[in-house]
Amino acid sequence: MTELEKYLSRIVNFDKAELDEISNLTKELTLNNKDFFLKEGQICNKICFLLEGLIEMTYIDENLEEHIIEFFFPNSFVTDYVSFLSNTKSDCNIRAISNSKLIYFDKDALNKLYDKSLNFQKFGRLISERYFVGFANRIKKTKLTPKQRYEMLLTENPELLQTVPQYKIASYLGISAEWLSKLRGKK
Amino acid sequence: MTELEKYLSRIVNFDKAELDEISNLTKELTLNNKDFFLKEGQICNKICFLLEGLIEMTYIDENLEEHIIEFFFPNSFVTDYVSFLSNTKSDCNIRAISNSKLIYFDKDALNKLYDKSLNFQKFGRLISERYFVGFANRIKKTKLTPKQRYEMLLTENPELLQTVPQYKIASYLGISAEWLSKLRGKK
DNA sequence: CGTTCAGTTGACTAAGGTCAATTCCCGTGG
């Protein structure tokens, strides 16, 4: 059983034939460090599953400043789901920040799948729901102060601080790199 | 055709029988100003459709401070979708802030529906996706400064400032009521 | 008319940003 199949099986109770059908749709993709998976202005028409490596998703605001909005780790889906769903140009960049191996579905393939059976529809629904729960929690965290957000990251995701340079963490938390450094020093 | 049916028809191409089936599952609910639809600690097992009135969703942080995370307007769905989906206790309050009329589905009814046909699964998926797009945009906005968030609200949703008291707007924006007042004065 | 609660205003304070200088780390070429 592949990593993708393991992951999927935890979400929906697919039978062997269904898993095969999904696996047959996937294509492989290799990204080197700093390669883009998606550039601002493109429409995202893929959903990726990250096998190994590390990916960042950034957003460019109206002042042309780039903010990290998400890190993606192996065994999770990588996509600009908003662009994907609404078929609109992405305002995000998605970029490998270490050499990465992925597999992906493209949109047409996925939509065909959805129309094929209840289980596949259910799968699509559950993917959305998972994404959604993650984002909803993010919104709640934004009501915290930067310092609280940093402390929460420390307890929930300490390994992130080892694997990602500090200025990227700062961007993710929405604070300046200098201030993050000062926060860390204060301990 | 009811408002709900109109709304649904814009999402999925249901036939008459399907729409009837959905409508038959709904129950009516009236909330007076300040009545709760959901209290912290409860599991949300309903999805409501707001017919008239105004609803707020708030979140109580670890310092026991209450923050508004969403306003709901007529012809939209009202639920703590996270609690609903993951079957966990909500950390949110959902409360009418004017007299409101709603109809709702409960979870069991909806799940039965989902298993009935592809179109209903699709409906569930699309509901999630819509919710999701809304939340994703919220996350991007949190990278802006409070002032920028206020200005964005002004241009995108000016009527909100008429219908909702200012201290609630401040809570929604994540700033103090005094500071919002000062921002407004500076124009 | 008082009460009450939302909104405003001002003085003060604290959190966090900005800029610049410095140091640290690490890879690369000699």
Place this chain on the structure above:
DNA sequence: CCACGGGAATTGACCTTAGTCAACTGAACG
């Protein structure tokens, strides 16, 4: 093995934004 060059992190001085608290205004409603 060393020198140096560049990006990341730290530190300090200074500034801006926003929070806090308290006093005041103002409208709404009995």
